[in-house]
Amino acid sequence: MDQRYHVAGTGPVCLVHPGGPGIGWEYLRMPELERSMTMVYLEPVGTGASGRLADPRDYNLSTYTHFLHAVIEHLALPHIMLLGHSHGGFVAQRYALDHPDRVASLILYDTSPVTGDDFWRTAVANLEHFARHHVSEHPEVAGYVAGLTSRPDRFDDEGATAVLRTITPAYFHDYWGREDDFAPGRQALRMYAAPSWGEGPAFDVREELSALTAPTLVLVGDDDFICGPHWARMIHEAVPGSQLAVLRRTGHLGHIESSEEFTTAVVEFLSSVSGDTA
Template sequence: MSVRLGDAVVEQRYHVAGRGPVCVAHPGGPGIGWEYLRVPHLERSLTMVYIEPVGTGASGRLDDPQDYTIATYGHFLHQVIGHLGLDTVALLGHSHGGFVAQRYALDHPGHLSGLVLYDTSPVTGEDFWAAAVAGMQDFTRLHVREHPEVAAFADALTTRPEVEDDEEATAILRTIAPAYFHDYYGREADFAPGRAALRMYAAPAWGQEPAFDVRGDLPGLSVPTLVVAGADDFICGPRWARMIHERVPAAELCILQRTGHLGHIEHPGEFAALVADFLTD
């Protein structure tokens, strides 16, 4: 579908799979290809609509990379939801996609029947990124003896926004991907194919906007909300999940044990049952 943004018309792709009530899923990054977020187990009970965000894959590109902002992603998300022609849909946002989902739910609650905030945070800024780097350094200390390559992971995490080439961005993401799992090296045969299929697009990292912070707005969020986080997620783990849970009225919280940033890949059945039960109840 085509979406107007200012004077430009930009292609917005999305992908539909499954059966049952509709759930729109927004991936993270910003700039990670949508495929990593596909959850076949969820498609057994939900019609999943996977957003392919602008700046990635076959969706269009913005003329000015600084325009890749949460407001921009929210604008395109709103157009897709309107295009579906339904009274309400559920919305799942992962990581940076959770930032988009929080803002969208606050701005357009009447369009949503339910909200899943998955491995995300209500705030970014210096404290958030310092905690992420510290978490990556903990991962490095744990694994560097057997896997010396992890010594460079923390630097790779902080240099990603400076990358301009899609292939370079993809190479960095694939390099540091083990840190996003609870036990990548123990289950490398299971996870290596998915790691090799990851795609990262560079331009979205150049968006310009203030640090994200909806903590003061969340008490007004009226959409039924499930907050999910991996207990061992170094970047959007339990600290940030609890921060959301404490502020959103009647939100439910689930911390997945022995899980990193990608619970839908590490424990697909458990993750799908949790989300499907919440959204179809």
């Protein structure tokens, strides 16, 4: 089984796990951090050029943490900086709990310690609010909730990609105000359907987070409709000594929408825990 990853930049190594599950890794490129760090972007199984599982039901947290560990072993680094975005943050939390000796520092970016009914009810309510706010100028947003809640087994890769691209504006605080900046990335997004068909126990590490020992930064956009400040504060309050950075006027993609503030937050955190300037 091939597990691909992509390396960019020079300096201390930071391993990056993208979200989804099933979104192509390219959206998570962080050029500003690449100027002073070696960013290793994982291309999760089921996406891009990485291998495909024979049974789509096996795309679950255990599978992703297994392949994350395989890459860390392959890199032969005794300790790593680990950044997980959204669903990748679920993987990063699980990995840091299971392998505390391998994680030197942890960045949990726009993620949550739990999913389930309350998580999804909140996301749908936030998206409904977004649609009401924008529907008069952008009538297409009326279909965003249906896109978010569509059964994933209804789509192939092209259909899943179309849905993701359609609802992309909701992942920004002000997509249409900066559409010239964001539209090319929107059209480059790729979604792979099979990872959404995975089966496994519900994600909930709330009772375990107090055991995290790695220095941790919890980073969130204040207008993230799906993994917003409520969930970030839940992590921050549970993880001993963690730092919380809230990016103002920012949605789910702060490394794009507020890149300077995002980069500053990461660099200052890493400097505070290592004594080095990243």
